[in-house]
Amino acid sequence: MSIKIGERIPHAQLNVLTDGVQTVTTEELFDGRKVLLFSVPGAFTPTCSFKHLPGYVDKLDEFRARDIDVACMSVNDAFVMAAWANSQQVPPDLRMLADGNAAFAEALGLTMDATAFGMGKRSKRFALYAEDGVVRQLFVEAPGEFKVSSAEAVLAAI
Template sequence: MSIQVGQRVPEAVLQHIDDGVHRIDTHALFEGRKLVLFAVPGAFTPTCSERHLPGFVEHFDDFRAKGIDVACMAVNDAFVMQAWGKSQNVPAGMRMLADGNGDFTRALGLELDASGYGMGVRSKRFALYAEDGVVRGLWVEAPGEFRVSSAEHVLANLPD
């Protein structure tokens, strides 16, 4: 079963690159802040690169104006996430997080078996809004869809 609104974000370790590879515990990542974490099935894939990440880049300042941090995650390695972020002109302050083995994705119950496409186990496309580590909003896409996890939809549906 996947994580639900009102539940605490599970603990796992993600990676990101900032002057070297760094590990970050999800409790530390979410603690004491408002954060939108959106996840994509794969960096450099068509919908992820043409629509999903660009929407959050475009609306990054809108989230920040509401006091909300933004992070992107994929079941990829930290080097791929860094390169993808650079290629997409991700603004400073938006973390590009790697869930290399899919541990956090599985803990959330949001894994996707993309083996039929040669991609192995990945993350479903979703957006999660948490306050101090407690999920306040969750938008999970149906397979092949891109609507509810878009930056525009999340902004319009943030809880008060």
């Protein structure tokens, strides 16, 4: 069962690459702030690299103007997420979060089985808007689609 609007973000640990791999908790990321988290099935994959992440990079100033932090998550390791961020020229304040074992995606109830594509367990494509750790809006894509979780669609909805 996936997380619902009005529920608290579950506790989980994610990784980021700074001066080595650092752990960050969901409480550190979400408590006391407004956050738009979008999740992609895989770094360097076509829709993720050509549409999803670039859309948020392009619209980052519009989220900032609303005092909303933006973070991208994928079931990849922190090194892959850092390399992807570098290749996409992602600004440092757009957090690139590694959910290497899909633990956070599982806690949210938003995983999918991509073994048919050689990718194993992955996060569904989604965007989640939270205030002070509570989900206010949730945009989960149907399999193979990219509509409701785009930066443009989310900005229009929130």
